[in-house]
Amino acid sequence: MKKVTILDIAKELNITFSTVARALNDHPAISKSTKEAVKKTAERLGYRKNKIASSLRSGKSNIVGVLVPSLDVSFFSSVVHGIESVMNQHGYSILLYQSQESNRKEDKGIETLLNSRVDGIIVSIAINRDDNTIFEEIISKNIPLTFFDRALHELNAPSVTIDDYRGGYMATEHLIQAGYRRIVHITETRKLSNFKERLRGYMDALKAHNIPFNEDLVLKGNLSLDFGKDCVKDLTSRGVLFDAIFALEDFTAMGVIQQLKAQQIKIPEEVGVIGFANEAFGSLVTPSLSTIDQQTHLMGQETAKLFLAMLQEGSFYKTAPKKITLDPLLIIRASSKGPKL
Amino acid sequence: MKKVTILDIAKELNITFSTVARALNDHPAISKSTKEAVKKTAERLGYRKNKIASSLRSGKSNIVGVLVPSLDVSFFSSVVHGIESVMNQHGYSILLYQSQESNRKEDKGIETLLNSRVDGIIVSIAINRDDNTIFEEIISKNIPLTFFDRALHELNAPSVTIDDYRGGYMATEHLIQAGYRRIVHITETRKLSNFKERLRGYMDALKAHNIPFNEDLVLKGNLSLDFGKDCVKDLTSRGVLFDAIFALEDFTAMGVIQQLKAQQIKIPEEVGVIGFANEAFGSLVTPSLSTIDQQTHLMGQETAKLFLAMLQEGSFYKTAPKKITLDPLLIIRASSKGPKL
DNA sequence: CTGAAAGCGCTAACAA
DNA sequence: TTGTTAGCGCTTTCAG
Numbered sequence: 001m002k003k004v005t006i007l008d009i010a011k012e013l014n015i016t017f018s019t020v021a022r023a024l025n026d027h028p029a030i031s032k033s034t035k036e037a038v039k040k041t042a043e044r045l046g047y048r049k050n051k052i053a054s055s056l057r058s059g060k061s062n063i064v065g066v067l068v069p070s071l072d073v074s075f076f077s078s079v080v081h082g083i084e085s086v087m088n089q090h091g092y093s094i095l096l097y098q099s100q101e102s103n104r105k106e107d108k109g110i111e112t113l114l115n116s117r118v119d120g121i122i123v124s125i126a127i128n129r130d131d132n133t134i135f136e137e138i139i140s141k142n143i144p145l146t147f148f149d150r151a152l153h154e155l156n157a158p159s160v161t162i163d164d165y166r167g168g169y170m171a172t173e174h175l176i177q178a179g180y181r182r183i184v185h186i187t188e189t190r191k192l193s194n195f196k197e198r199l200r201g202y203m204d205a206l207k208a209h210n211i212p213f214n215e216d217l218v219l220k221g222n223l224s225l226d227f228g229k230d231c232v233k234d235l236t237s238r239g240v241l242f243d244a245i246f247a248l249e250d251f252t253a254m255g256v257i258q259q260l261k262a263q264q265i266k267i268p269e270e271v272g273v274i275g276f277a278n279e280a281f282g283s284l285v286t287p288s289l290s291t292i293d294q295q296t297h298l299m300g301q302e303t304a305k306l307f308l309a310m311l312q313e314g315s316f317y318k319t320a321p322k323k324i325t326l327d328p329l330l331i332i333r334a335s336s337k338g339p340k341l
Numbered sequence: 342m343k344k345v346t347i348l349d350i351a352k353e354l355n356i357t358f359s360t361v362a363r364a365l366n367d368h369p370a371i372s373k374s375t376k377e378a379v380k381k382t383a384e385r386l387g388y389r390k391n392k393i394a395s396s397l398r399s400g401k402s403n404i405v406g407v408l409v410p411s412l413d414v415s416f417f418s419s420v421v422h423g424i425e426s427v428m429n430q431h432g433y434s435i436l437l438y439q440s441q442e443s444n445r446k447e448d449k450g451i452e453t454l455l456n457s458r459v460d461g462i463i464v465s466i467a468i469n470r471d472d473n474t475i476f477e478e479i480i481s482k483n484i485p486l487t488f489f490d491r492a493l494h495e496l497n498a499p500s501v502t503i504d505d506y507r508g509g510y511m512a513t514e515h516l517i518q519a520g521y522r523r524i525v526h527i528t529e530t531r532k533l534s535n536f537k538e539r540l541r542g543y544m545d546a547l548k549a550h551n552i553p554f555n556e557d558l559v560l561k562g563n564l565s566l567d568f569g570k571d572c573v574k575d576l577t578s579r580g581v582l583f584d585a586i587f588a589l590e591d592f593t594a595m596g597v598i599q600q601l602k603a604q605q606i607k608i609p610e611e612v613g614v615i616g617f618a619n620e621a622f623g624s625l626v627t628p629s630l631s632t633i634d635q636q637t638h639l640m641g642q643e644t645a646k647l648f649l650a651m652l653q654e655g656s657f658y659k660t661a662p663k664k665i666t667l668d669p670l671l672i673i674r675a676s677s678k679g680p681k682l
Numbered sequence: 683c684t685g686a687a688a689g690c691g692c693t694a695a696c697a698a
Numbered sequence: 699t700t701g702t703t704a705g706c707g708c709t710t711t712c713a714g
Contacts, residue, residue, distance in 0.1 A: 015700075018703090019700055019701075021694095031699060034699085048456050049692085050397075050456070050458060050691050051453075051456045051457045052393055052397045052690085052692090053692040053706090056691085057693045063436070063457075066437075071412065071421055072418065077413065077415070080412055080437075081413040081439065084437060084439050093453060093457065095437075096425060097435075280415075281626065285626050286627035344707095346706095346708085347707075357686075359686075359687090360683090360684055360685075362707095363684085372684090391706085391708065394690090394707035396690095397690050397709095398708050399710090
C-alpha cells in the first residue's frame with residue numbers, strides 16, 4: 001500500500017495537482033464538477049492530506065501545545081479536558097506535555113513545543129518556577145501564550161486564573177461567620193504565588209473581622225494528605241488551641257479530617273475544616289468537606305476562548321494582555337457547620 | 342525577529358547548510374571543531390530546528406496519537422499520565438484526542454491523527470464502538486496501533502488490559518467468602534466487552550461456590566452515581582432480598598452506599614458493597630469502599646513499553662499481536678467486612 | 683571530513 | 699476556471 005498524494009489524484013483525472021489541491025480545500029474558483037470528481041477519486045484511492053507538508057508550507061500547524069504539571073492531578077486533567085474539547089471544535093489539536101513540577105522538564109517541554117512549530121502554547125507553570133527566560137522567548141517570537149491557574153503575572157501574557165486571594169478570604173470568612181475563632185491556616189513553603197494569595201486572603205479576612213493574626217496558627221509544608229495529618233498531630237502535641245483549620249488544598253484537608261477523627265476530635269463541633277479545590281471526593285466523604293471550587297470546566301473553556309481570540313488578533317503582545325479572573329465558589333458542606341455552642 | 346534556519350548558520354560560518362545539518366544531528370563524519378562552532382552559533386542566533394520540515398523529509402514525526410474517551414475520568418487521565426511520561430523519556434510527544442464516548446468523534450480523531458502523520462496511535466475505544474473500519478485502515482497502512490483497557494480484540498493489534506473477568510470473579514468471590522449470599526450485580530447496558538466480562542466473572546464465581554444464579558439480582562443501566570442510588574431504591578421497593586452489591590464501577594458503588602445510608606441500611610452488616618476501579622475517593626469515604634484496582638500507572642507504563650517495542654520492530658502486523666493482561670487487585674476495605682451473624 | 687543537489691507533499695502567487 | 703512555478707526547511711544520497 002503506497003502513499004497517495006494529490007499527484008496521484010491529478011494523474012487519475014488528467015488535471016494538474018494544484019487543481020486537485022484547490023478542489024480539496026474547497027477553493028471558490030473551482031467548478032463544482034471538478035470538486036466532486038476530485039473528492040470522489042480521493043476517497044476511492046484512500047487519499048489522506050499530509051498535514052505535515054501543508055504545515056511546512058503554510059506556516060500553520062493547527063496544533064497548540066499544552067503544558068501542565070501533571071495529568072494525575074484531577075484539577076489539571078479536568079482543565080485540559082475542557083481545553084481540548086473547545087480547541088478541537090475549532091479545528092485544533094493538542095500536543096500534550098507534563099512538567100511533573102520540574103523546571104527542567106518544563107523548559108524542555110516548551111523547547112519541543114517551539115521546535116514543533118505549534119501555533120501557540122497554553123501553560124500552567126511548575127510549582128517552583130523561578131526563571132522566565134523560556135517564556136520570554138515565546139513572547140519575543142510573537143507566539144501566542146496563555147496561562148491558566150498558575151501564571152507568571154509579570155509577563156505580558158494573558159491568563160485565566162481564579163481569585164485565590166478571594167478564595168482564601170471567603171473560606172476564612174465563612175469559618176468566622178460559622179462561629180469559629182482560632183483558625184489555623186495550612187500553607188505551602190514553595191514559591192507559587194497562588195498559595196501566598198490564599199494566605200493573604202486568610203489574613204485579611206481575620207483583620208476585617210477583628211481577629212488578631214497569630215503566627216502560631218499558620219503552618220507551612222508541602223501539600224499532601226500526610227502533611228495534613230502531621231499538622232493536626234503537631235498542633236495537638238504542642239497544645240495549640242484552635243477550633244478550625246483552613247487547608248490550602250483538599251487532600252491536605254482530608255488528612256486533617258482523618259487525623260482529627262483518629263484523635264476523636266469532633267468535626268464540625270470541636271473543629272471546623274475547609275479545603276480548597278473541590279476534589280471529587282469532598283462530597284462523598286464523612287463528614288463531607290467544605291471547600292472552594294475553582295471552576296475547572298469554566299476555566300478550561302475560558303482559557304481556550306481567550307487563546308482562540310488571541311490567535312485571531314494577530315498582533316499578540318501589542319496591547320495590555322487580557323487577564324480573566326474567575327470567581328471562586330464557596331461550597332459549604334458538613335465539615336464547617338459551626339462549633340457546638 | 343526573523344526565523345533562523347540552518348542556512349543562516351551556514352552563511353555565518355562559511356560552510357554549506359548540509360554540513361550544519363549534520364553537525365546539529367551529531368553525524369559521526371563531522372569534525373569536533375565544526376560541530377562546536379555550529380552549535381555555538383546556533384545558540385547565539387537562537388536557532389530552533391524546524392521539526393515539521395524534518396518530519397516531512399524523514400517521514401518520522403516523533404509524535405504518537407493518544408485517543409481516549411475523556412480526561413475527566415480519572416482512570417484515563419491517570420493512564421495518559423503514565424503514557425506521556427514514558428513516551429516523553431523516549432523522545433516522543435503526545436497528540437491528544439478525546440472521543441467523549443462518541444463514535445463520530447473517535448473516527449474524526451483517528452483521521453486527524455492519520456493526517457498528522459503520527460508515528461503510531463494508542464487508543465482506548467468509546468463505550469459504544471461498533472464499526473472497526475477506521476482501525477482496520479490504521480493496520481492496513483502498517484501504522485503501529487496499541488489498545489489499552491478498552492480494546493477491539495478481534496483486530497490483529499496488541500493491547501494492554503486488565504483481566505475484567507478475573508476482577509469480577511475476585512470481587513464476587515470476596516463477597517461470598519466474607520459471608521454474603523444474595524449478591525446483586527449492577528452492570529451496563531452498553532456494548533463494551535469489559536462490563537460483560539465482569540458479569541461473566543460474577544456468574545462463574547457464584548457457580549464455583551454453588552450459589553444459584555438469580556436473574557433478578559442483575560441490574561442493567563448506564564453507570565453513574567445516580568444509577569447506583571436508583572438500583573438500591575428499585576431493589577428495596579420491589580422487596581428483593583439481597584445482602585451485598587457488586588457494582589461495575591466505583592461511582593455507581595458510591596451511589597449505592599449513599600442510598601443505603603439514606604435508608605438506614607447498615608454497611609457492611611446488612612449489606613456489603615464492592616466497586617471497581619479504585620477511584621481516589623474510595624479510601625476516603627465512610628465506610629471506605631472495597632474495590633478492584635486496575636493498576637492505572639502500570640497500565641500506562643506497559644502500554645508505552647509495548648508500543649515502543651512495536652515501533653522498533655518495524656513489521657508491525659506480521660506476527661501474532663502481544664496482548665498483555667494485567668492482574669486486577671482486590672482492595673478490601675470497610676464496606677465488605679462481612680454480614681452481622 | 684565536507685559540498686552539491688534532489689525532493690518530502692503541499693500552498694499560493696502569478697499566468698493564462 | 700485551471701495550469702505553472704517556486705519554495706517551506708530539512709534529510710540524505712552521491713561525489714569529491
